[in-house]
Amino acid sequence: MSYVGYLSDLEHEPQTPVQYFLPLGDRRIHLNPWIGQSIKIDFLGEKACCACGRKANKLFNNGYCYPCFTKLAECDLCIVKPHQCHYHLGTCRDNEFAETNCMTPHFVYLALSSGVKVGLTRKSRGLARWIDQGAVQAIPIAEAPSRKAAGEMEYWISQHLPDKTDWRKMLTGKVDQVDLLEIREQIRQMLPPEFATYLLDERELYNFTYPILETLEKIKSLSFDKQESIEGRLIGVKGQYLIMDHSVLNIKKHTGYKVEVKLG
Template sequence: MSYIGFLSDLEHEPNEPVQYYLPLDRERVPLNPYIGHEIELRYLGEKACCTCGRKAKKLFNNGYCYPCFTKLAECDLCIVKPHQCHYDQGTCRDTEFAESNCMTAHYVYLALSSGIKVGLTRKNRGKARWIDQGAIQAIPIAEVPTRKAAGEMEYFISQHIPDKTDWRKMLAGKVEECDLLEIREQIRSLLPEEYREYLLDDQEIYQFTYPILETLEKIKSLSFDKQEVIKGRLMGIKGQYLILDHAVLNIKKHTGYKIEVVLRPLG
């Protein structure tokens, strides 16, 4: 089977295991049936902005042309540093975007991917966010009314536990075991009074398994910026990564690249 189009982030459904799809323009290629099969991805030399579709020699922030990168609210610094939100100062790039994406309920959560980490996400994107990070477990700490308030709580917690994922350990399956409920209780005891009204008592730990035949002992990253053709046996998928038999490919990093994908059965 062969497909051609501009790449978007891997899409997924939280089944057991997670079901993955590769978006190429209007095509949505199911990948799970091809785990264990040969895959070839060929970069066709074109890039286009994931928002406006403008052709560009270079893309920024995982898929944006330079004008969109400098103008769109979703590319502002406060997206990666939400505690620095400046909506209240009247300097937001797009108030409509802020009202629908930032002035809404957010979870502050704990997730287990390479190790324990704290993060935040819009309430309606919890599972999608955790899968994108390759988490095998996750649990919300609090439900906070705005992204800025969630970012301030996340920043406070990040002084005690990490807020980053080691993607190599995550892909190698080298996960440090821990008790999320116990750690959540420890975090709750540290939080200032101003955050306590947002705390959740839900005991459910969300669990995720990924379609992986084998993990790699040594994680090597591939890029279309260094080679036109990437091919090998598809051994698994986790987070936004395709795991081949010799290296891994971050699909999110290549959003907006035009590629041809060929999927072949073994033999």
């Protein structure tokens, strides 16, 4: 089977195990049935902006041409540093984008992918966000009325917990043995009073399993910026990574790259 198109983020459905799909052209390739079989991906030498479709020699921020990178709200620094949101200052790049994506309820959560990390996500994207990070467990600890409010709480907690995932440990399946409920309770006891009204009493842990036949002892990450063709036996999918028998490929990092995918 052969498919041609521009890469974009892996899509998934929260089943057991997680079901993964690779959007490519007008197709949505279900990857789970191909795990254990050969895969070959050839970069065809073209890149296109994921926002405007413009052809570009170089893409920024996982798939944007330079003009979009400098103008679109979703590429502003406050997306990765939400506590620095400047909507209230009247300097937002796109007020409509902010009202739809930022001035809405957000979860502050704990996730376990390699170790425990704190993060935030729009309330409507909780499950998708946790799967994108390769989390095996997650639990929301608070619901804030906006991205900025959630970002301020996340920033405070990040002084005590990491806010980054060790992607190499995540892919090798080396996960710390911790009790998320206990850690959440410790955080609740430490939080400043101004965050108290955001706290949730939810006790249910979300658990995720991934379609992985075997794990790699050492993680080697491949890139189409260094080679035009990548092939091997597909042994799993986790987060935004295709795991092959010798290396991994971050699909999100290659958004906008035109490729031909051959399966089987």
